[in-house]
Amino acid sequence: MLLRRLKFLAWLVALLAIVLGGSYLFAPQWLLQANVTREAMAAHLEKHSVQAGDTHWVYYEGGQGPTIVLLHGFDADKSVWLETAKLLTPHFHLIIPDLPGWGDSSRVPGASYNIDAQAGRLDAFVQTLRLQHFLLVGHSMGGAIAGVYASEHPEHVAALALVDAFGLKGKENTFDREALAGRNPFVYDDRAGFERASLLAFEKPLDLPGRFVDVFIQRNQRDRAFIERSFDELREPGQYLSVQNRLGQLTMPVLGLWCHDDKIVDISALDSLRNGLTAASAISTSTINGCNHMPMLEKPEQTAQILTGFALSH
Numbered sequence: 001m002l003l004r005r006l007k008f009l010a011w012l013v014a015l016l017a018i019v020l021g022g023s024y025l026f027a028p029q030w031l032l033q034a035n036v037t038r039e040a041m042a043a044h045l046e047k048h049s050v051q052a053g054d055t056h057w058v059y060y061e062g063g064q065g066p067t068i069v070l071l072h073g074f075d076a077d078k079s080v081w082l083e084t085a086k087l088l089t090p091h092f093h094l095i096i097p098d099l100p101g102w103g104d105s106s107r108v109p110g111a112s113y114n115i116d117a118q119a120g121r122l123d124a125f126v127q128t129l130r131l132q133h134f135l136l137v138g139h140s141m142g143g144a145i146a147g148v149y150a151s152e153h154p155e156h157v158a159a160l161a162l163v164d165a166f167g168l169k170g171k172e173n174t175f176d177r178e179a180l181a182g183r184n185p186f187v188y189d190d191r192a193g194f195e196r197a198s199l200l201a202f203e204k205p206l207d208l209p210g211r212f213v214d215v216f217i218q219r220n221q222r223d224r225a226f227i228e229r230s231f232d233e234l235r236e237p238g239q240y241l242s243v244q245n246r247l248g249q250l251t252m253p254v255l256g257l258w259c260h261d262d263k264i265v266d267i268s269a270l271d272s273l274r275n276g277l278t279a280a281s282a283i284s285t286s287t288i289n290g291c292n293h294m295p296m297l298e299k300p301e302q303t304a305q306i307l308t309g310f311a312l313s314h
Helices: 002-026 028-042 078-088 115-129 141-152 174-180 191-201 210-222 224-234 244-249 269-276 300-313
Strands: 046-052 055-062 067-071 093-097 134-139 157-163 254-259 283-288
Touching (some): 028 078, 046 115, 055 115, 067 141, 078 300, 115 141, 134 141, 141 157, 141 244, 157 300, 191 210, 254 269, 283 300
Parallel strands (some): 134 157
Antiparallel strands (some): 046 055, 055 093
């Protein structure tokens, strides 16, 4: 009987190895999606969807306590928040959407997806979910959307957290010069290009298996027209200064959270934020060492700790 069980287990392990190996070689996207699903479950988040305005929104929701809405950045999706979300759901009710046009949320061909248009879509989402007072957190492009939305709808935003946010005036860096010259560093066609794009956003190179990198390359090629069109929209002064021009309208408590060595949005933007918040009821700033532009992935524990302290203080 024991020998029979051992043979069965050996057969099962061999079969599992064949399935996983085959999936890695021929369908690595399945393994990536399975890992995202696992992380969402670990964070006690469930996937939901709702139609709001012109967008079919897909979002994570879970946790107990005061509500926090988390917005991702350019060429990203809701999954970037999962590591940090795992540390927040024990204390907060989280809503983490794929912004319109990105991730699993829908995209209207030819429509604008600039900061102002996205802030308008976010209002439709908030109204549809009947959200009242919440902490709004936005990273990078999502930070610009959050800032614009908060300036226009202060009745809903109890507090605002801008994480390495786009839309503020800062010291011009290499990324700015490349972008204004018409070069888009977020498009790539091979593994070397993926590595270059990753090093713009991360302090250390991403250690991903090659077939997983191929999935991201294929997604980038599939979405190339949308990525380039959206990036072109963000080059306009009204977009890259979208939050800067509205700082005086922000009346709620505001947190600025930055990676000290951000290569995309220079940390000098934090000074612009502090100096421009003339009407905010409270101003907090925090910096994190050892990360570049993605603190929620590079330093999830510190990011969650800072957001928790800010949320509980307001």
